Amino acid sequence: MTNTSRITTISVTLLILALAAPLLLGQPFYINIGSQVLIAAIFAMSLNILVGYGGMTSIGHAAYLGTSAYVVALLTLQHGFSFYSASAVALLVVVIMAAIFGAIALRGTGITFLMITLALGQTMWGVAFRWSDVTGGDNGLPDIKRPDLFGLNLVEPGLFYAVMIALFMVALAGMWIFIHSGLGLSLQGTRDQPRRMGMLGHHVWLVRWIAFIIAGFWAGVAGIAFIGYHGYIHPLSLGLANSAEVLLMVIAGGAGTLLGPVVGATIVVVLKMVVSAYVSRWVLLLGCTFVAIVILLPEGVVPGLERLLKSILPAARDDGEAGS
Amino acid sequence: MTAEIALQINGMTKNFGGLKAIDRVDLTIPKGDRRLLLGPNGAGKTTLFNLITGDLKPTAGSVQLFGRDITGLASHHCAPLGLARTYQIITLFPKNTLAENVVLSLLGISPLRWSPISRIKGRKEFEERARAALKQVGLDAKADRPLGETSYGEKRRLEIALALAQNPSLLLLDEPLAGLSRQERLDVQALIESIPRDITLILIEHDMDVALALADSITVMYHGRVICEGDRAQVVADPRVKEIYLAS
Amino acid sequence: MSIGFWLLQSLNALALGGLLFLLSSGFSLIFGLMRVANLSHGAYFMLGAYVGLSVLQAGFGFIEAILAAGIVIAILGGLIERFLLRRLANRTLAQVLVTLGLAFAIADICLMLWSGDPMQLPAPKWLSQPIRAFGFVFPGYRVFVVEVSIVVALLLWLLIERTKLGAMVRASVDDIQMARGVGIPAQKLFSFIFCLGAALAGMGGVLGGPILSVYPGLDGEMLPLALVVVILGGIGSIGGAFVGAYITGFVYTFGQTLLPAFSYVILFLPMIVILAFRPSGLFGKSAP
Numbered sequence: 083m084t085n086t087s088r089i090t091t092i093s094v095t096l097l098i099l100a101l102a103a104p105l106l107l108g109q110p111f112y113i114n115i116g117s118q119v120l121i122a123a124i125f126a127m128s129l130n131i132l133v134g135y136g137g138m139t140s141i142g143h144a145a146y147l148g149t150s151a152y153v154v155a156l157l158t159l160q161h162g163f164s165f166y167s168a169s170a171v172a173l174l175v176v177v178i179m180a181a182i183f184g185a186i187a188l189r190g191t192g193i194t195f196l197m198i199t200l201a202l203g204q205t206m207w208g209v210a211f212r213w214s215d216v217t218g219g220d221n222g223l224p225d226i227k228r229p230d231l232f233g234l235n236l237v238e239p240g241l242f243y244a245v246m247i248a249l250f251m252v253a254l255a256g257m258w259i260f261i262h263s264g265l266g267l268s269l270q271g272t273r274d275q276p277r278r279m280g281m282l283g284h285h286v287w288l289v290r291w292i293a294f295i296i297a298g299f300w301a302g303v304a305g306i307a308f309i310g311y312h313g314y315i316h317p318l319s320l321g322l323a324n325s326a327e328v329l330l331m332v333i334a335g336g337a338g339t340l341l342g343p344v345v346g347a348t349i350v351v352v353l354k355m356v357v358s359a360y361v362s363r364w365v366l367l368l369g370c371t372f373v374a375i376v377i378l379l380p381e382g383v384v385p386g387l388e389r390l391l392k393s394i395l396p397a398a399r400d401d402g403e404a405g406s
Numbered sequence: 407m408t409a410e411i412a413l414q415i416n417g418m419t420k421n422f423g424g425l426k427a428i429d430r431v432d433l434t435i436p437k438g439d440r441r442l443l444l445g446p447n448g449a450g451k452t453t454l455f456n457l458i459t460g461d462l463k464p465t466a467g468s469v470q471l472f473g474r475d476i477t478g479l480a481s482h483h484c485a486p487l488g489l490a491r492t493y494q495i496i497t498l499f500p501k502n503t504l505a506e507n508v509v510l511s512l513l514g515i516s517p518l519r520w521s522p523i524s525r526i527k528g529r530k531e532f533e534e535r536a537r538a539a540l541k542q543v544g545l546d547a548k549a550d551r552p553l554g555e556t557s558y559g560e561k562r563r564l565e566i567a568l569a570l571a572q573n574p575s576l577l578l579l580d581e582p583l584a585g586l587s588r589q590e591r592l593d594v595q596a597l598i599e600s601i602p603r604d605i606t607l608i609l610i611e612h613d614m615d616v617a618l619a620l621a622d623s624i625t626v627m628y629h630g631r632v633i634c635e636g637d638r639a640q641v642v643a644d645p646r647v648k649e650i651y652l653a654s
Numbered sequence: 655m656s657i658g659f660w661l662l663q664s665l666n667a668l669a670l671g672g673l674l675f676l677l678s679s680g681f682s683l684i685f686g687l688m689r690v691a692n693l694s695h696g697a698y699f700m701l702g703a704y705v706g707l708s709v710l711q712a713g714f715g716f717i718e719a720i721l722a723a724g725i726v727i728a729i730l731g732g733l734i735e736r737f738l739l740r741r742l743a744n745r746t747l748a749q750v751l752v753t754l755g756l757a758f759a760i761a762d763i764c765l766m767l768w769s770g771d772p773m774q775l776p777a778p779k780w781l782s783q784p785i786r787a788f789g790f791v792f793p794g795y796r797v798f799v800v801e802v803s804i805v806v807a808l809l810l811w812l813l814i815e816r817t818k819l820g821a822m823v824r825a826s827v828d829d830i831q832m833a834r835g836v837g838i839p840a841q842k843l844f845s846f847i848f849c850l851g852a853a854l855a856g857m858g859g860v861l862g863g864p865i866l867s868v869y870p871g872l873d874g875e876m877l878p879l880a881l882v883v884v885i886l887g888g889i890g891s892i893g894g895a896f897v898g899a900y901i902t903g904f905v906y907t908f909g910q911t912l913l914p915a916f917s918y919v920i921l922f923l924p925m926i927v928i929l930a931f932r933p934s935g936l937f938g939k940s941a942p
Contacts, residue, residue, distance in 0.1 A: 139747055139750075139751075141693075141754065186926055186929060189929040189930065189933045190885075190929070190933060192746070192747075193685075193689065193690075193691045193746060193747070193750060194885070194889075194933075196691065196747075196750060197691050197881045197884070197885065198881075198885065198925075198929070200693070200877070200878065200881060201878045201881045201882055201885070201922065201925065202922065204874070204877075204878040204918065205878075205918045205919055205921070205922050207918075208917065208918025208919070208921075209915070209916065209918060209919060212914055212915045212916070212917065212918065213915035213916065214915070215915070259522075259523055259525070260522050260523075262525045262526065262527060263521055263522050263523050263524055263525060263526065264513055264516070264518035264519045264520065264521040264522075264524055264526050265519065265520055265521055265522040266522065267509070267510060267513060267519075267526055268510075268513060268519045270501075271499060271510045274499050274500060274501060275497055275498065275499055277461065277481075277497065278493070278497040278498070278499075278568075279510070279514070280461075280480070280481040280482045281459060281461075281481050281482075281484060281485065281490070281491055282485055282510060282511050282513075282514030282515075282568070282572070283482055283484070283485030283486055283514030283515050283519070283572075284482060284510075284513070284514050284519055285480075285482045286482065289519075292522075296522070321874065322874050322877075323758065323874075326754055326755075326758065329751075333751070363762060363766070365758050365759075365761060365762040365765075366758070366759050366762035366763065366766075368755075368758050369755045369756060369757065369758030369759030369760075369761075369762065370755065370759055371755070372751060372752070372754060372755025372758070373738065373752050373755040373756060373759070376742070376748045376751045376752050376755065377738070377741065377742065377748075377752065380745075380748060
């Protein structure tokens with residue numbers, strides 16, 4: 083077995099254990115944490131397309147999750163849509179929004195791109211906050227009912243968690259396929275050598291724009307899961323803090339790795355849960371963690387662990403051969 | 407007639423602010439030619455490459471590639487038209503293996519570059535052609551090594567492999583020997599000599615021995631202008647060329 | 655809506671533009687010089703306002719409050735530059751992310767120290783006398799804010815265009831490698847500009863306090879405005895920040911008056927137009 087496949091085996095085993103853990107613990111409290119982690123993980127994976135694979139640091143990604151959730155909330159509450167048809171519309175809206183915002187943000191690169199995404203993200207926050215006739219303003223929109231699925235009532239935490247596992251697996255598989263696809267390779271090439279990629283025939287701007295839309299789409303999916311779970315949406319969900327939180331998940335876990343955002347999402351969600359139980363200073367901790375991670379662990383947990391495993395594994399393999 | 411001309415540049419001019427980096431350059435490269443662009447630093451050679459490949463937009467003038475007007479066309483249009491180039495500063499993909507580097511080049515002229523689902527790794531047409539391109543530059547043994555494990559000289563050859571993999575009609579080589587040791591220079595010289603004659607070459611190079619040995623014809627640039635053109639004997643005999651090179 | 659209403663709104667727009675200039679001129683200089691988009695800049699503005707509030711509550715005057723906020727925020731900026739950003743030299747993205755993290759930390763500390771209630775800084779009496787002109791009455795404090803912003807703009811312009819220090823800043827904005835090459839002490843320049851930019855933001859916070867009040871979330875509202883100003887005006891340009899700030903002040907003020915629900919959307923329209931036709935901003939140097 084090669085080291086790479088060993089690492090894959092270890093990762094898959096850990097992933098299955100992690101997914102099973104809330105069910106083994108049994109209590110709804112843990113199962114609900116599991117659902118929140120998975121929603122955050124899908125959200126973080128979507129941002130990872132931009133930050134990790136595209137080298138485009140966006141600080142406005144919460145706008146897509148939030149807009150998607152708002153659309154579902156508005157359509158189900160005020161226009162009699164079913165949850166699922168509202169979700170379809172939400173995805174369409176988010177894709178169109180990502181196409182427009184992407185076209186604007188990609189007028190800039192690097193830090194300018196970052197600044198524009200931040201500004202655009204705050205626009206959506208501003209709309210949600212100020213357009214209170216429709217969005218409920220600072221009160222948010224409460225009481226969105228969790229839907230049934232195949233006759234099963236998803237209010238039951240275990241069932242909802244099972245659906246989240248399925249959704250997460252689809253997202254993870256989709257991500258794996260994407261990063262190994264022609265477009266995915268092209269995107270990673272434009273991250274490392276945009277000029278060369280252009281000369282090789284890759285349309286750098288278009289590749290980035292499509293990636294922006296795909297990232298928006300998956301953030302929209304996360305938004306649907308989010309509103310399904312919480313049944314409530316508030317302007318804060320579109321805000322800067324939420325965008326920073328998901329960026330922290332990606333960077334802490336390891337940008338540009340498949341499982342990094344998943345690990346990052348787990349760390350951030352659990353940390354937030356634990357901290358909030360004792361003090362109300364989550365934002366302070368978020369800020370300090372951000373600074374600490376960027377300075378002390380800039381490449382994230384997953385690449386760090388990977389290197390650690392690689393340094394341990396050759397020895398293990400030699401032992402195995404000596405033993406056999 | 408036009409079919410026999412690989413590259414035709416007319417009245418090319420590029421201003422940066424008040425500075426004329428390229429000043430009314432005309433250049434005609436026949437198909438199959440191996441042309442050396444010569445000139446001191448700042449003569450505008452690389453700028454001229456950047457204008458041909460669409461990295462820069464010309465202030466005035468036109469570029470025709472095999473009779474087709476490509477003036478101001480964005481650089482991603484070059485590869486499908488058979489125009490490839492290498493860079494003076496190594497411009498490769500640091501996180502990938504050598505084979506993956508070449509695959510990105512092959513992908514650039516494949517419609518699969520737009521597919522968000524088709525897995526590229528393991529596809530025969532990519533794997534085999536990547537290996538063939540690496541073999542051409544003598545790097546096939548290191549195909550699966552990460553770029554970080556290769557020497558500078560090997561990176562120079564990989565630069566050329568990325569361009570050759572696309573099987574271009576016109577290849578622009580920007581100082582392919584820059585920073586190489588004596589032995590590596592000879593290796594890369596042999597490599598360039600082995601490039602099939604139906605690929606038209608334009609070469610920027612400062613190593614006169616190698617460059618003159620490789621080139622069929624020479625264009626000398628100075629301060630953004632073409633000052634002399636011809637074969638080796640004509641250029642060496644030109645008084646202006648002597649003046650520039652003796653002065654510098 | 656009468657002419658008086660429009661004139662008053664225009665004055666409000668000018669006053670907001672002046673505040674935005676104080677906020678974004680520093681941001682723009684820091685960005686132009688160090689390539690760091692200081693995402694704590696909104697938090698500096700808010701913290702400045704809170705510091706000013708405390709100084710006023712302690713019985714000192716308005717000028718003292720402005721100076722105190724400027725000094726406190728300059729020191730804070732200096733510490734951040736010295737102990738965090740400098741460690742990450744040449745890693746622009748990491749620097750930007752650190753300033754983002756700090757923005758949250760500062761905001762939460764403000765919430766802890768000054769509670770969540772919006773508080774208005776009292777404008778000093780000697781500045782709030784209504785001004786009568788053209789048969790209308792204008793609030794004097796807003797006129798004062800506009801005057802201050804124009805004076806600061808002139809001083810900054812003189813500093814950048816007419817002093818040796820400014821020449822070094824300009825050279826470094828154009829080409830930092832070249833600047834280092836000819837012996838410009840880039841590091842010292844960074845520190846100075848960072849402190850100056852921070853001080854301007856902090857003083858802007860106090861100056862804005864009587865108009866905007868100070869409340870949790872003020873930082874998050876001001877930061878995007880600063881970004882818009884800089885994108886509009888062009889990075890590293892004082893003139894650009896000035897024009898951008900007043901355009902933004904007008905667009906935002908009238909947007910809020912006429913279409914409050916969408917004032918944020920309207921705010922971004924000029925930015926989108928500029929990005930579409932002149933991505934380097936009105937006064938920015940376009941890439942060759």
